[in-house]
Amino acid sequence: MTTNEPNTRNSIRHKHILDLDELNRSDIELIFENTDSMMEVLNRGIRKVPALRGKTIITLFYESSTRTRVSFEQAGKILSADVINVSSDGSSSKKGESLYNTALTLQAMKADAVVIRHQHSGAGYFLAQQMDSTSIINAGDGMHAHPTQSLLDLYTIKKHLGTISSKKVVIVGDLLYSRVARSNLWGLTTMGANIVLCGPKTLLPQDFLDSRLRETNHPFRDIQIEENIDTALEGADVVMTLRLQSERQKAGHLPSLREYSRRFGVTSERLKIAKPNAIIMHPGPMNEGIEIESDVAHGPQSVIESQVTTGVAIRMAVLYDLITGNHSEKES
Amino acid sequence: MSVKKIQTDVQMKRALTRISHEILERNSGAKNLILVGMHSRGVPLAFRIRKLISSYEGQTVDVGSLDIGLYRDDISEKPQATMKPTDISVDINERIVVLVDDVLYTGRSIRAAMDAIKDLGRPSQIQLAVLIDRGHRELPIRADYVGKNVPTSKEEDVKVKLAEVDGLDEVVISSPIT
Structure with missing residues (x-):
């Protein structure tokens, strides 16, 4: 590989993905380009690449979901990340832990990305405000965004x-x-x-x-x-x-x-x-x-049906971008 | 910044001609070969070598393209480049894969490329062809076919320009003025 490729932008501008109003056309096209590569990986006999080895992704689902959660889990696993699934039933939220305290716990566990689904609109934004180094992906908040x-x-x-x-x-x-x-x-x-x-x-x-x-x-x-x-x-x-x-x-x-x-x-x-x-x-x-x-x-x-397969590739591209990209330290 | 041309279009053509012959000589012909270009400039180079080989042997060699984005070991340190899809549509098991890249430097990209190839199958051999070898290896990796050896310092930049991508064929080396 040449060491001096032109300095083009190669990750989206944001550390979190909370809604699409934050992404401009070139952000979206960049995700699409990486999705093309992820589709190729999905079509292989052995669907595993080491891109996110040693990274931790936590899925935090306060609302039921099959395809979205499984799709994020599969995306993370194909990229070799460790994926931990937390559902509201099995978590301390049943014991009354607030979202704020859950956020602090996840931060202390050094998760690289947290995928959250919550019944209240804006839950992902709240979580993102509490995080220094963890990327938040909104997987559906109330009737607000997905x-x-x-x-x-x-x-x-x-x-x-x-x-x-x-x-x-x-x-x-x-x-x-x-x-x-x-x-x-x-x-x-x-x-x-x-x-x-x-x-x-x-x-x-x-x-x-x-x-x-x-x-x-x-x-x-x-x-x-x-x-x-x-x-x-x-x-x-x-x-x-x-x-x-x-x-x-x-x-x-x-x-x-x-x-x-x-x-x-x-x-x-x-x-x-x-x-x-x-x-x-x-x-x-x-x-x-x-x-x-x-x-x-x-x-x-x-x-x-093709939307479901595409969903895995898109989530691989999003996880890859957020975890490996050079994003400014804090969301402005 | 001072910029010096170290290879002209004619010299590049001669180097690729020699590499093509060496590949054929070493492997006793074009049978069983597959040329795999590494994104981005290795891909047009692989196609050029295929064209040269078919003009000598009358046989078309398979060409694939490889992106190593998902196999790099330094993703947290450097911003990653936008990926291009890997496209190797033929079975590589028991074939001779010749990786083609423009510049060989630390060897880390080649390490990543070998990991990527390994996930696609088990070739009988993996060989490496590069247009420029600029030294400074950080891994025990060497090229089987080299267009030109260029001694460089780490501060310098080697840039391969290809007609397919950049509009002209040349290799330049640029060094920062201190």
């Missing part, structure tokens, strides 16, 4: 369509409670997509829609809202469906699941309105027959 899911969605779009810029992306469903959708709004906006949101009025995120009206240069000023799914899907390149959290019906946001499914469910009939090569995505877990018809979920346009 940046690695969004990165893998963006990467999936880029791989299937070649680019994200100017593609019409329709996000359908429960936008109010979806942290995936919120992170995707930032990521898709940064990458230059044309975003259309579609869902019942009661499940639209009024907070940001209102702030849009107050500010003239709001980053989300160009996002369209469309209540009729058939109109929304016209000419779509990407259809992102979101899980309808059935507890929402009890909260009075929906009259009935059947009505929701009829008005907003993505069916093969409706998919014909989108572009013929449009891809269909879902962050999982799916309610087949409610927000997405089974034929669509497992049909030729679905990239839902």
Whole structure:
């Protein structure tokens, strides 16, 4: 290797990944480049590289999750890091330990990265403030953000369509409670997509829609809202469906699941309105027959299964960048 | 900073011609060979050697590319470079792998490359071809094929420029003015 490569930036600017509003386009593209290398590792017979040997990653999950936790664990293990899983059931939080004290304990254990999922929005930010040397990755906080899911969605779009810029992306469903959708709004906006949101009025995120009206240069000023799914899907390149959290019906946001499914469910009939090569995505877990018809979920346009593999590669790239990158000592 | 040219495009061509012949001589032909270029400038060099070999032997040798980002032993000390995917699509078991790089210096990249190759299979041999050997080894590693030996000091920088990447072929050495 030459010792004097041009001094290009080779890690993202941040020590933590809490949401995508902090990453600019070149940060995201850098993660994508490293993800390409990680995909190659995933396709090998022996899926193990020594990149993070001797590093410790702790996953701290206060909320249930299968795919995200397993995906981080697998990512860490393929990179040869030691991965320790802590769930709220088995941790001292059951004994009443505060998140602050848990943070101090993890810091004292010299974890290189902590992956946290928490039911309260902002938990990752709080943890990041307490940490000197540990990187925090937000794996979902309340209804706020889920940046690695969004990165893998963006990467999936880029791989299937070649680019994200100017593609019409329709996000359908429960936008109010979806942290995936919120992170995707930032990521898709940064990458230059044309975003259309579609869902019942009661499940639209009024907070940001209102702030849009107050500010003239709001980053989300160009996002369209469309209540009729058939109109929304016209000419779509990407259809992102979101899980309808059935507890929402009890909260009075929906009259009935059947009505929701009829008005907003993505069916093969409706998919014909989108572009013929449009891809269909879902962050999982799916309610087949409610927000997405089974034929669509497992049909030729679905990239839902490839999203899972991509998820491991994206998390490898994120862990590798945060743990090995040269980031400024403290987050400003 | 003083910059001196230590290899011209013609000299580089002659060096690669000789290396290609040496590879064929040492391995009694092109059979069973696979050239693996190390990112970034080893890759175009590997393709050039393949072209030369096929012009002598009429046989096309497999070429792969290797990124050692995930195998470095100094990731916490130096900022890592953006990785490029490793692309070795053929089976390397029982083949003769010739690693190709532009500059051989401490030998640490080659150590990392051998670890990376080992994860992909078990070649019968691994050989090393470099355009420039500038000395200062920190590991017991040597090259089998060397374009040019250049005595350097550690303060100096050796830069290989290739038409495919930099628009021209030359090797320059730059030393800081003290």
